[in-house]
Amino acid sequence: MQKYDQPKMTNIQTHYRTCNLCEAMCGLVITTQNEQIQTIVGDEKDPLSHGHICPKALAYKDLHEDSDRLKFPVKKTNSGWEQISWENALDEIADKLVNIQKTYGNNAVGVYQGNPSVHNYGTLLYGPTFFSSLRTRNKFSASTVDQIPHQFAAYQMLGHQLLVPIPDIDRTQYMIILGGNPLVSNGSLMTAPDIRNRLKAIQSRDGKFVVIDPRRTETAKLADEHCFIQPGTDVYFLIGIIQEIIKNGWIKQGHLDSVTKNLDEFLTSIPDIELETISSITGISSANIQRIAKEFSQAESAVCYGRMGACTQKFGGTVHWLINMVNIITGNFDAPGGAMFTSPAFDTLGNSQTKGHYNKGQSRVRNLPEFAGEYPAVTMADEMLVKGEGQIRAMVTSAGNPILSVPGGEKLDRAFSGLEFMVSIDFYINETTRHADIILPPAFNLNGPHFDVVFNIFAVRDVVKYSNPVFPKESGTKYDWEIFMGLEKRVAQKNGRKYSKINHFLSKKFGPEWLLDLGIRIGEYGSLKSLFKWNGLTLSKVKKQVHGVDLGPLKPRFPKRLFTSDKKIDLAPSIFIDDLKRVISNVAQSNSNGSLTLIGRRQLRSNNSWMHNCPSLMSGRDRFLILMNPLDAQKKSIADGQKVRVKTSNAQIELEAKLSAEIMPGVISIPHGWGHEGKGTQQKIALKNKGGNLNALGDDLAIDPVSGNADLHIRNVEVYPI
Ligand SMILES: Nc1nc2c(c(=O)[nH]1)N[C@H]1C(S)=C(S)[C@@H](COP(=O)(O)OP(=O)(O)OC[C@H]3O[C@@H](n4cnc5c(=O)[nH]c(N)nc54)[C@H](O)[C@@H]3O)O[C@H]1N2
Numbered sequence: 001m002q003k004y005d006q007p008k009m010t011n012i013q014t015h016y017r018t019c020n021l022c023e024a025m026c027g028l029v030i031t032t033q034n035e036q037i038q039t040i041v042g043d044e045k046d047p048l049s050h051g052h053i054c055p056k057a058l059a060y061k062d063l064h065e066d067s068d069r070l071k072f073p074v075k076k077t078n079s080g081w082e083q084i085s086w087e088n089a090l091d092e093i094a095d096k097l098v099n100i101q102k103t104y105g106n107n108a109v110g111v112y113q114g115n116p117s118v119h120n121y122g123t124l125l126y127g128p129t130f131f132s133s134l135r136t137r138n139k140f141s142a143s144t145v146d147q148i149p150h151q152f153a154a155y156q157m158l159g160h161q162l163l164v165p166i167p168d169i170d171r172t173q174y175m176i177i178l179g180g181n182p183l184v185s186n187g188s189l190m191t192a193p194d195i196r197n198r199l200k201a202i203q204s205r206d207g208k209f210v211v212i213d214p215r216r217t218e219t220a221k222l223a224d225e226h227c228f229i230q231p232g233t234d235v236y237f238l239i240g241i242i243q244e245i246i247k248n249g250w251i252k253q254g255h256l257d258s259v260t261k262n263l264d265e266f267l268t269s270i271p272d273i274e275l276e277t278i279s280s281i282t283g284i285s286s287a288n289i290q291r292i293a294k295e296f297s298q299a300e301s302a303v304c305y306g307r308m309g310a311c312t313q314k315f316g317g318t319v320h321w322l323i324n325m326v327n328i329i330t331g332n333f334d335a336p337g338g339a340m341f342t343s344p345a346f347d348t349l350g351n352s353q354t355k356g357h358y359n360k361g362q363s364r365v366r367n368l369p370e371f372a373g374e375y376p377a378v379t380m381a382d383e384m385l386v387k388g389e390g391q392i393r394a395m396v397t398s399a400g401n402p403i404l405s406v407p408g409g410e411k412l413d414r415a416f417s418g419l420e421f422m423v424s425i426d427f428y429i430n431e432t433t434r435h436a437d438i439i440l441p442p443a444f445n446l447n448g449p450h451f452d453v454v455f456n457i458f459a460v461r462d463v464v465k466y467s468n469p470v471f472p473k474e475s476g477t478k479y480d481w482e483i484f485m486g487l488e489k490r491v492a493q494k495n496g497r498k499y500s501k502i503n504h505f506l507s508k509k510f511g512p513e514w515l516l517d518l519g520i521r522i523g524e525y526g527s528l529k530s531l532f533k534w535n536g537l538t539l540s541k542v543k544k545q546v547h548g549v550d551l552g553p554l555k556p557r558f559p560k561r562l563f564t565s566d567k568k569i570d571l572a573p574s575i576f577i578d579d580l581k582r583v584i585s586n587v588a589q590s591n592s593n594g595s596l597t598l599i600g601r602r603q604l605r606s607n608n609s610w611m612h613n614c615p616s617l618m619s620g621r622d623r624f625l626i627l628m629n630p631l632d633a634q635k636k637s638i639a640d641g642q643k644v645r646v647k648t649s650n651a652q653i654e655l656e657a658k659l660s661a662e663i664m665p666g667v668i669s670i671p672h673g674w675g676h677e678g679k680g681t682q683q684k685i686a687l688k689n690k691g692g693n694l695n696a697l698g699d700d701l702a703i704d705p706v707s708g709n710a711d712l713h714i715r716n717v718e719v720y721p722i
């Protein structure tokens with residue numbers, strides 16, 4: 001196997017790439033001349049995206065050209081950031097980390113990994129080796145302000161934390177979207193580029209899709225039906241649907257009849273809550289719940305899909321169990337048109353060292369259970385601030401900005417500024433990385449190859465593609481994976497421990513390509529899968545197909561694909577059954593007390609807290625607005641366009657109000673990822689579009705105790721006109 005070719009930058013060249021900015025994996029055609037990007041368009045021959053593209057992809061040009069983007073390590077000094085050599089930076093970091101661990105114990109070094117980590121195969125394949133070499137339990141990531149309930153339900157029911165069901169959107173006849181806005185997000189845990197046309201196709205084949213959301217979102221506007229739902233009450237809606245299915249005898253498991261266990265236990269455990277009560281808690285009428293249950297059960301195929309809004313709430317874990325159950329008991333699990341499972345060419349699940357584990361340890365301060373080797377991000381600040389044995393004294397952050405992304409932003413800001421040492425692997429100096437003592441910037445994505453190790457396992461169709469670098473690697477820069485290897489080796493040497501010399505040797509010679517090639521060869525379609533597949537896939541065959549390889553629609557895969565030891569789906573994991581007590585006891589508290597609940601929203605021309613330094617995305621009107629229903633505004637004498645102050649017990653921010661009936665009464669919405677700071681950061685354009693930090697208003701104590709996910713609903717918010 002050979003390493004990739006570095007492109008030569010002279011005349012006009014055409015490059016085929018997979019966009020790695022969000023989960024949709026759109027195929028791009030990028031033309032370059034010398035070191036410049038000339039054009040970026042969608043690749044019509046890409047088997048998954050068929051030419052679709054969004055405004056963020058065009059911003060690759062801005063990212064590529066951004067003079068604020070770091071290329072070499074910088075160290076904080078009394079006179080500001082100073083460039084230092086890689087050798088000195090890596091040596092000093094290893095020294096500091098090892099010394100801190102020797103003085104205070106291994107847990108004194110904490111780790112936070114942000115979202116772009118999963119879009120980068122170098123980070124994915126090499127980050128874990130370095131992080132586990134630190135032998136710390138204090139690991140955190142953006143997963144616990146995001147999708148961990150999907151993984152928790154998969155782990156409990158199907159035996160592997162990554163065996164996440166994917167809606168078979170291209171074949172379904174009926175889809176319920178709970179708390180997702182794919183028209184803006186471009187789909188999540190549902191890699192499905194050009195979602196608009198995929199949703200419209202459901203309608204043109206006489207199917208239907210229904211959106212359940214406290215806001216009449218862009219997706220809801222396209223839907224056949226939209227129901228407002230009180231934030232955090234999806235669990236009751238799902239119980240209502242399941243009660244109807246049971247009551248009317250619509251249960252059918254199809255080919256999974258002999259593959260599931262504990263159906264009776266599940267059925268008898270469903271609490272008997274009156275439909276009228278459910279209706280008053282959720283705000284969805286009984287008639288609608290009854291009709292949706294009937295339509296779903298009787299559709300030729302159907303899928304219930306939940307995303308961010310259904311995850312980041314106090315019953316996130318149990319909600320995802322019940323979503324799976326709605327699909328399973330109506331025969332829509334592992335079946336075409338229902339929730340299905342991928343057969344990726346590089347099988348991240350099969351190759352992963354762990355299927356997952358739960359509660360192997362508890363966090364020091366709040367006693368929260370570990371899942372997937374991590375503690376909830378909402379307790380990261382506690383672990384840094386609360387004194388005592390095991391307190392975090394040093395942090396390593398990679399590809400993240402938790403101060404803007406995790407509830408309790410101001411507390412996190414305090415916590416980071418009090419550390420003895422901090423290192424960040426990131427090419428921007430943002431609100432979080434500004435606290436680092438040393439920043440290690442990886443080479444930019446377009447200066448390296450790309451392969452999706454994660455999103456092929458969440459795609460609505462099996463595909464595989466390898467992208468060559470668009471630009472050569474600039475001299476003296478390092479990829480994320482090289483940074484991780486450099487750190488791992490030095491930390492091991494300073495500790496007198498072993499590190500994997502074979503991996504280091506092969507990676508130095510071939511790059512991460514050797515791991516990809518091996519993974520593809522031993523995978524489902526690979527040349528080493530069996531004697532009969534000697535002519536199967538290899539990385540070099542994949543590379544030859546520049547637009548990507550289509551491996552076909554999703555196929556039923558159970559029971560073979562299950563990771564449970566008995567090859568059965570557990571329909572009644574005790575942790576969820578037990579949580580139903582909490583669901584029942586919450587009935588009384590669920591009626592709103594007339595106060596406002598604050599939720600977030602995503603924006604097409606933004607990407608969480610970053611890409612705000614891209615001029616092409618930041619042009620146009622201010623997007624940092626609070627959405628408010630006119631009825632609520634009237635009560636507070638707030639006019640459209642007026643400046644308001646939004647206040648919680650944690651913080652306050654000021655912004656302009658936009659009145660609209662698209663948000664339900666009692667609910668207000670502010671986009672997250674804003675709140676850019678000038679002090680110590682280096683993002684000039686982002687600073688002109690500061691906005692305020694939604695997560696500073698947020699409550700770090702609000703959590704789903706089952707999955708450990710943050711509850712991003714901010715309750716009892718006060719809004720005043722100014
Ligand atoms: N209130 C509220 N809070 C939320 C959310 C919400 O909906 N509402 N959403 C949550 C979700 S879903 C997520 S995923 C998180 C995101 O939270 P984070 O992951 O903490 O933050 P990002 O804004 O994605 O920060 C990405 C950082 O990675 C850097 N980066 C980009 N590419 C690379 C790379 O290839 N290598 C390296 N080393 N760095 C890179 C960027 O420069 C940027 O600094 O926010 C969460 N927070």
Ligand SMILES: Nc1nc2c(c(=O)[nH]1)N[C@H]1C(S)=C(S)[C@@H](COP(=O)(O)OP(=O)(O)OC[C@H]3O[C@@H](n4cnc5c(=O)[nH]c(N)nc54)[C@H](O)[C@@H]3O)O[C@H]1N2
Binds near residue numbers: 600
């Ligand atoms: N343009 C753009 N694309 C992105 C991102 C981005 O920042 N910008 N971020 C990427 C990331 S990291 C992710 S994880 C995905 C997320 O992808 P999605 O989950 O599709 O996106 P969100 O906009 O967070 O959708 C959450 C929806 O849940 C609703 N909601 C809030 N609370 C509740 C509730 O209690 N119940 C119900 N039923 N609904 C509720 C919100 O109103 C919102 O419409 O998007 C990705 N794509």
Ligand code: SF4
Binds near residue numbers: 023024025054055
């Ligand atoms: S939808 Fe996502 S993957 Fe597609 S072009 Fe936009 S950012 Fe890239």
Ligand SMILES: [Mo]
Binds near residue numbers: 115146
């Ligand atoms: Mo996310």
